[in-house]
Amino acid sequence: MSILEKNLVESLRMALASAGIEVDEPMFDVPYRGGKLDCLLHISSPYGRRRLAVELLRQAYPRDIRDAAWQLQSFLKDNDEAKDIIPVVAAEHISEGAKDDLRHHKLAYFEACGTFYLRHKEWLIDIQRPSRPNARRSEVPLFTGAREQVILALLVERHNFRSGLELAKLSETSTYTVSTVLSELERKEWIESEGSGRTLRRRLSQPTELLDAWAEAWTQRKDIKTKWYCFMSNPANMLEQFFEKLDNSLMGRDDGVFTGAAAANRITPHLTRTDTVELVIPPGKAGLYEFSLKLKPVDKGANVTLIERTGASFLFADKKTSSQPRLANPFILYLDLLDGKGRNKELAHQLRLNELGI
Incomplete structure (x- = not known):
């Protein structure tokens, strides 16, 4: 004792x-x-x-x-x-x-x-007396690497109780990573549970707080982004034309996912014109896209942005048919729209209201 x-x-x-x-x-x-x-x-x-x-x-x-x-x-x-x-x-x-x-x-x-x-x-x-400030242990950073995949899985499955093993499969991570994230979320009291032992299941009880915290961390990211120009005959139909070029190129259609205003506007039509595209690709592949799609690096007038990332950006990507562009999950779209460019903030609000419902 x-x-x-x-x-x-x-x-x-x-x-x-x-x-x-x-x-x-x-x-x-x-x-x-x-x-x-x-x-x-x-x-x-x-x-x-x-x-x-x-x-x-x-x-x-x-x-x-x-x-x-x-x-x-x-x-x-x-x-x-x-x-x-x-x-x-x-x-x-x-x-x-x-x-x-x-x-x-x-x-x-x-x-x-x-x-x-x-x-x-x-x-x-x-x-009842005021609690003393508790000796805070060091917080586990939630919004890094594979942990973000668990965060996204929890947000997508926010209405369902899931076991740790189910969350590991959904997030494509290890049960250890899932356990680390759940423990930190329980400490924050953002998780609720049912059952015990082998029947223990958890789900988010405070999805709004989690998404807001992720959004704050997301705006601090330092992704590798490169700007390019790609000739398009009809800039108003930029997303579909770029996807067709991608489909016919050496890169193929399944390597990257579309994000940003053009992709979000496909899910929640709000903007009258989106004449640029943003594509999330695996790190180190920008040069291959440049060669395959004949992209030209530019400082001004860019209509293509390549974003090099791994992890959650590719998880739960939306692709209704093989002939349609592969769009990032709506939660990733929402986070990427928080960059403050143009009317992105307005579109982010509309996407959160109509699609995320948080």
């Missing part, structure tokens, strides 16, 4: 004493058939002798509450004839979402700042 945990128990004892409740010396690491209980307190209340079965945590977020509830329920099952036991979670810091879960599980809780909630039969203690 660490010094911090003993100090937390002492704070709990003092809170009980201030409410006129006598507390015996605590018992730590109490064994039972399913394991060990962190702490057991014998108290004398106005309603008789009671025992507080206490699980101790450093920081309590919703994912931590599930484990603590399971431990306490195991202890109660091993003492199923004892009606005097009150399960309690005590922590240095308890998030608001965790407090909601504790009340849902009918668990008492104590926070080091002095917040104390306990409801047992006719007995109620409800002391």
Whole structure:
């Protein structure tokens, strides 16, 4: 038992004493058939002798509450004839979402700042105090590499509960990457879950917050972009003409995905004219596109932008038929439209409203 945990128990004892409740010396690491209980307190209340079965945590977020509830329920099952036991979670810091879960599980809780909630039969203690700033652990960067693929999969599947394995397949990443992302999103309380163990499924509970956070990070990207000119007989029909040239070139049609205003306008018609195209391609292939499509590098008057990227930009790309351009997923289109060019911001708003619904 660490010094911090003993100090937390002492704070709990003092809170009980201030409410006129006598507390015996605590018992730590109490064994039972399913394991060990962190702490057991014998108290004398106005309603008789009671025992507080206490699980101790450093920081309590919703994912931590599930484990603590399971431990306490195991202890109660091993003492199923004892009606005097009150399960309690005590922590240095308890998030608001965790407090909601504790009340849902009918668990008492104590926070080091002095917040104390306990409801047992006719007995109620409800002391609410401002939480102390919790010692923040370093945040896991979510919007990098393969983690962005998990983020996109979660947004696309936001209405469905999915297992970690299902999310790994959908995002084309490892279960470790999925687990890393889910843990960070649970810490932020942007994820909800159902089931447990092998039946555990999760989905986004705060898709708006996640998309807004991704959008903020996306605008800071430093992609490799090159500007080119490609002759088109009908600039107003730029996307289809460029796709036809691409289809007839050595590069083929499936190597890149279209993004930007021209692609988004195909999904949510809003702009009257889109005479430039943006194509996301694998890194290092710009030279091959230049040669195959006879592109000319220009500083002004460019009508083609090649963007070199990997990862989420190619995931869930839309291609209704083989004869149509392959468009980036609407979430990627929305993010790319946040570059502030022309009327892109206006189109981004329309796309988010009509297509994303977030």
